[in-house]
Amino acid sequence: MISTLAFTPAVARATDHLYAKVKAVVPRFEWELHAPLIARIHELKREKRAVILGHNYQIPSIFHGISDITGDSLQLSRAAAKECGDALRIVFCGVHFMAETAKLLNPGKKVLIPDLAAGCSLSESMSAADVRELKRQYPGRPAVCYINTPAAVKAECDLTCTSGNAVEVVESLGASEVIFVPDEYLAKNVAAQTGVKLIGWHGRCIVHEEFSAAQLGAYRRQFPDLTVLAHPECSPEVVAAADYVGSTSGMIAHLDVVTTPRVLMVTECSMADNVQSAHPELEFVKTCSMCPHMKRITLEGVVRTLERDEHEVTIPPEVEGRARRAIERMLEIPLRTRPR
Ligand code: SF4
Numbered sequence: 001m002i003s004t005l006a007f008t009p010a011v012a013r014a015t016d017h018l019y020a021k022v023k024a025v026v027p028r029f030e031w032e033l034h035a036p037l038i039a040r041i042h043e044l045k046r047e048k049r050a051v052i053l054g055h056n057y058q059i060p061s062i063f064h065g066i067s068d069i070t071g072d073s074l075q076l077s078r079a080a081a082k083e084c085g086d087a088l089r090i091v092f093c094g095v096h097f098m099a100e101t102a103k104l105l106n107p108g109k110k111v112l113i114p115d116l117a118a119g120c121s122l123s124e125s126m127s128a129a130d131v132r133e134l135k136r137q138y139p140g141r142p143a144v145c146y147i148n149t150p151a152a153v154k155a156e157c158d159l160t161c162t163s164g165n166a167v168e169v170v171e172s173l174g175a176s177e178v179i180f181v182p183d184e185y186l187a188k189n190v191a192a193q194t195g196v197k198l199i200g201w202h203g204r205c206i207v208h209e210e211f212s213a214a215q216l217g218a219y220r221r222q223f224p225d226l227t228v229l230a231h232p233e234c235s236p237e238v239v240a241a242a243d244y245v246g247s248t249s250g251m252i253a254h255l256d257v258v259t260t261p262r263v264l265m266v267t268e269c270s271m272a273d274n275v276q277s278a279h280p281e282l283e284f285v286k287t288c289s290m291c292p293h294m295k296r297i298t299l300e301g302v303v304r305t306l307e308r309d310e311h312e313v314t315i316p317p318e319v320e321g322r323a324r325r326a327i328e329r330m331l332e333i334p335l336r337t338r339p340r
Contacts, residue, residue: 005039006036007035008036010039011035011036011039014039014042015038015039015065018064019031021060022060022061022065022273022277024276024280025273026061030061031061034061034065034299037299037302038066040303041065041299041303044303044307045066048088048089048306048309049086049088050087050088050089051068051084051085051091052066052067052069052090052091052092052302053067053068053070053076053079053090053091053093053094053098053102054069055071055072055076055095056071056252056270056271056274057094057248057267057268057270057291057294058093058270058274058294059270059273059295060270060273060274061299062093062297062302066299067093069083070274071249072164072247072248072249073101073147073162073163073164074147074162074164074165074249076092076094076101076102077102077147077327077330077331078331080102080106081105081106081331084109088110089110089111089112089306090102090106090109090110090112091112091114091302091305091306092111092112092113093297093302094113094297095118095120095123095293095294096113096117096118096119096120096150096313097120097123097149097150097151099113099313100151100313100315100323102313103313103314103315104151104154104315104320104327105324105327105328107320110309111312112309112311112312112313113297113305113311114296114297114298114302114304114305115296115297115298115301116311118293119293120148120205120293121203121204121293122146122148122149122182122183122203122204122205122233123148123150123153123182125182125201125202125204126153126181126201127153128150128152128319130153130181130201131145131156131157131179132156134179134181134199134201135156135179138179138199141175141199142158142173142175142178142179143156143157143158143178143179143181144158144159144161144169144170144173144178144179144180144181145157145160145182145326146160146166146181146182147161147162147330148183148205149181149182151315151316151320151323152316152319153181154319154323154326155320155322155323155326157181157326159173159327159329159330160326160329160330161330162247162330163232163233163246163247163248164246164247164249165330165333166186166190166232167194168333170194170198171194171196173196175196176195176196176197177196177197177198177199178196178199180198181203183200183201183203183204183205183233184201184202184203185204185205185208185209185232185233185234186232187200188200188235189239189245204233206291206292207267207289207290208231208233208234208238208267208289209233209234210289211230211234211238211287212235212237213235213237213238213240213241216238216241216264216266217241223264223285225260225262226260226262226285227244227258227263228242228243228244228264229242229243229245229251229254229255229264229267230244230245230266230267231246231248231251231266231267234266242266248267248271251267252275255275255278258282261283262282262283262284262285263282263285264284264285266287268289268290268291268294269286269289269290270290272284
């Protein structure tokens with residue numbers, strides 16, 4: 001089916017309004033390859049009553065072209081819980097732990113991911129047995145895990161958090177010491193904002209760990225009129241060298257108050273492309289920081305998944321209830337008015 005798709009006048013009519021959102025970053029010849037797939041995906045969504053959730057790190061043609069709801073892990077978790085309405089299927093354009101979260105919050109819906117191998121270095125850094133061992137070493141401490149973990153790890157923890165709410169989650173426990181896993185850098189960056197002692201793990205994001213304070217210094221020398229926004233999965237040195245630190249949704253919100261003509265978003269490279277259309281006044285200084293796991297999701301893969309109803313995400317029954325409770329406890333904590 002995919003090989004027969006062509007850029008016809010009908011496809012152009014059905015997709016030209018979407019091209020307006022990406023034309024600053026997607027050349028026309030590339031769009032003419034993507035548009036037939038995008039048009040087909042919209043047909044399939046209607047036929048299969050599917051809703052597509054797209055993470056901020058997806059390519060612009062997925063983010064703007066086919067996603068019904070976009071955002072970071074926290075926004076997509078909330079959307080999965082509240083906004084998927086009477087859809088029968090959720091197609092998750094993100095990585096596996098995110099699709100698992102959507103399934104945990106929507107047990108009655110079919111959750112599909114275009115590539116079951118779309119993993120995450122943080123999620124793979126820790127097992128349920130590792131959490132149990134930490135809890136044995138530090139008895140009585142509550143355990144918080146980052147949302148970037150498999151369901152089996154979530155099941156061992158009291159609640160989950162994201163980069164957008166980690167401080168609130170840790171402080172909600174009222175404990176002086178908290179097990180906080182698996183991201184070493186996020187733990188250090190959260191610890192710097194709270195009096196709670198965090199017992200961490202050695203997981204790292206392969207994208208964010210690559211940035212250095214020296215690199216940021218070089219960008220600032222080349223572009224003196226630059227605002228630097230960094231993700232808290234970066235090292236504390238990078239965080240200290242940034243003008244603003246926050247989740248991807250926090251970074252997007254912060255663009256509204258930037259006063260310099262140039263911005264560097266110290267995170268996965270598709271972010272800047274996805275926000276360009278909303279901020280034509282800004283020049284985004286770009287890095288080559290691509291997440292290979294996120295980029296396993298393709299338009300071709302979404303078509304195949306919807307046509308064949310394949311790559312369903314399932315949760316082992318022995319962890320399902322406990323993992324869901326850990327996420328629901330996080331969602332019960334109110335968000336600050338402005339994302340960070
Ligand atoms: S960017 Fe980092 S944290 Fe996000 S999915 Fe990729 S490896 Fe995981």
